[in-house]
Amino acid sequence: MAMTTALSPWLLPLLIAIPFVGGLAAWYAERLSLTWPRWIGLLSMSATCVLALWIWAQADVPGVLPAHGTPTWLIEFRAEWIPRWGISLHLGLDGLSLLMILLTGVLGVLSVACSWREIQQYVGFFHLNLLWNLAGVIGVFMALDLFLFFVFWEAMLVPMYFLIALWGHSSQGGRSRVYAATKFFIFTQAAGLLMLVAILALVWLHRENTGQWSFDYDQLLYTPLTQVQEYLLMLAFFIGFAVKLPVFPLHPWLPDAHSQAPTAGSVDLAGVLLKTGAYGLLRFVLPLFPHASQDFAPVAMLLAIAGIVYGAKLALVQTDIKRLVAYTSVSHMGFVLLGIYAGSTLALQGAVVLMLAHGLATGALFILCGELYERLHTRELGRMGGLARRAPQYATALMFFALASLGLPGLGNFVGEFLVLTGSFPVAPWITAVAASGLVLAAIYSLYIVQRALHGPPADDHAVEDLTAREAVMMAGIMLALLALGLFPQPVIDLARGPLTQIGHWYALGVPAR
């Protein structure tokens, strides 16, 4: 790598430490007043964002990485942890992780902001969980030691569980929030343990080869595997990440978790947690098991289109607006999965842009759902209607993000989906063609939301409060970000180009020996 600017490696632990310490401070500050935790949460997530942006500005991002080179990091942090097992605190940051961390920071700010009025109980403890969850996610995006990665991967679940179980909504006569939270936890943890066994098996094979225990990504990348070994390990990793993404048959936790979670929890889940699954596929599955992934690609792509169509179909029949948005996530993440397994640089870039855009747009939609619930105390589409006249600003925002979600050109989602489809077409034309039909369904369900919620006769005569200043600022911010992503995606694409090209090459040709 040419000319590294001297960025301190300690910046990486700092990125995790800010929300972690912020969470503790917020918990303690509850004794002083109920507003303090909110401000502390807002400040620490803003600080994370600023730090990430600062790193982006300072770091010397190489335009092109040698496709066959070793992994290259903008900043790398390494410290001894458990020498008995060859486990180290190894963190690394490249363009891909930086983008994901930035997304986490932005959605973190939004999560705190959107809970300002919704969360009135145990405010300090709420922010503790929210911030620790985000700290875990940031750790996932940087960990380069597989053990450390797994620790972060599991550590982010516990706070999420509490967020859903303690501050969620229990639908009347339906399933309780504890049920939804437990389902979420069991799904992800069981799949996670399967991944742990695969990690251990990989480490053990590496030890057979070299005589040394190591959980290090840079080392394990070069473990020679037989075809069967590679396929089995790949499958276990894939299941671990597929539950999170979620990939079609492993998604049942998602609608329940979303519909019971508090708004911040949904934003966090859809915006950030789902992305950890996609990130895991990109960072670990493709580079560690390139040949098996190639063999598996047709299956993964079929699952992707199944998810696209199935998610969209189910979204169409929902009457609960939040469940509807949750199912659209399944559909959108299908595109991401398609892009990842198509594997061309273009498709990978599309997947990353789509991840960012989906995080913002769906996060905004969930915030709007939450605001609607605060006003109408219902999420049933049948009991809405006429909001366009009763709350025009709100209606504008909902319209905007519904259009973003259906992939209107000029907004980020369009760029992502377009790149994914263009990049996948040469690889798998038929599958891409079916996937494109998902866009039609997306248009239908997005317009369905708009029509049912905003138009038609109002369900009752109560006045509906329009967006407050805080809400309007949040919405305007996300709109600008989506517009920027839609009109000038180049800086984002450039930032992640190096690592994505490399991953694409490894995926196509295998990781070259050192």
Next chain:
Amino acid sequence: MNPTLDAQLWAAAPLILMAAGIVLVMLLIAGTRNHRAVAQLTTLGFVLTCAVCLLPEAAVEVTPLLRIDGYARFVMALIAAAGAVTALLVYGYLADYEGYREEMYLLLLIAAFGAMVLAGSRHAASLLLGLETLSIALFGMIAYPLRYARPLEAAIKYLILSAAATATLLLGFAFIYAMTGRLQFGPLGAAVAALSGADRAIAHAGLALIWVGFAFKLSLAPFHLWTADVYEGAPAPVAGFLAAVSKGAVAVALLRWLDAAALAQTPALAHMLSVLAVASIAIGNLGALQQNNVKRLLAYSSIAHFGYLLVPFLVGGSVAREAVLFYVAAYTVMTLGSFGAVAALSGSQARDDADHLYDYRGLFWRRPLVTSVFVPMLLAQAGVPLTVGFLAKFYVLAAAVEQHAWMLALAVIVGSAVGLYYYLRLAIVQFLPKPGGMQREARLSEAAVATSVALVSLVVALIGAGIWPQPLAAAVSRALAGSG
């Protein structure tokens, strides 16, 4: 070669200290009854013993019965630390007890002494002596609140079943002695292997009987039926000691015995034991799912834990021995902490301990300290990272993967997934609002402080060893390096 008497006495220092403690406490009780002084003396004795065990010493054979090496010292330190914590918990628990309180500490010391003998035993005689010293003292501890029916019932159950287990064990040793003429563990494996024909069959029957005896003590399915009743009836701190120390020490003795009587020669037995492990995981987890009684839930979860622990026993290999020791250490912390939390909420003046799920509603707002100990303990048992419980599971899975025992690894995974459900249920209920019961219950008393000290030190150990496991991992490797 026999080590000098000096060396033998030095090596046996932890045991001698404990014995001295027992005598001192007994004399003190005979002189004046003073609850606080007895508790202080007991805790001091445990702490001293623990400190002595941590001094590095060469391995020494103390008579043909005991071998005090790094392995025994590590386990003795663990037992002494657990004893100190239990003494503090008991102090809080018995503060309001009407009746003689001091003998509990005497029994506790004797039980811990028996467990320490077990840890060092390498001979059938010392194994049985240790086991019986431990069990008989525990019998008294379980029945300590004499006036209530449940502890008495539990104690009788424990007495009878533990006697049956000992009898089985004895018969097993007798068979093996009859065929090989040996009681020491060392040459046992080779001696059994050298047999043939009917002699061999009888020796194998002896091995199987010994396993049955151990399975009783470790409450492996299908010999687990006593567990839930006894844990439910016993006073909470005693239940914790019973679950952690008594089972842990037996597991540790088993590991030493197993080195000698290698499983590899008896594939049929190994097969049976795999079934036992899977059955324990299944029955423990499924049984816990249906419990609304916290102590019964913890009892079933401990059955499942010993199912997981059996996995490294079965697969063998270098990692496996470390896995056993690490798991026992982690399990001791988690179990003591969980039962300690129950003990902190209960008192001996009430008929029953606070063991119904409803008692835990809103606990976070009423007794934040207890919840902030209990919830990490539960999450650790569920295997959540940054706690020592996760590392314990990590060791077990590593051992299974090393020996390609995929089915057993799968059983551990499925068991853990099921286990999450009840651990999380018990954890979350502590945060849910309880109508009319959201005020902080502050009771500042000496007893409460003693309990809090015990709980806080446990949670510090739990999370400390979870975040920085190297010292524990290194200690475990060292302990095993010395044991032949």
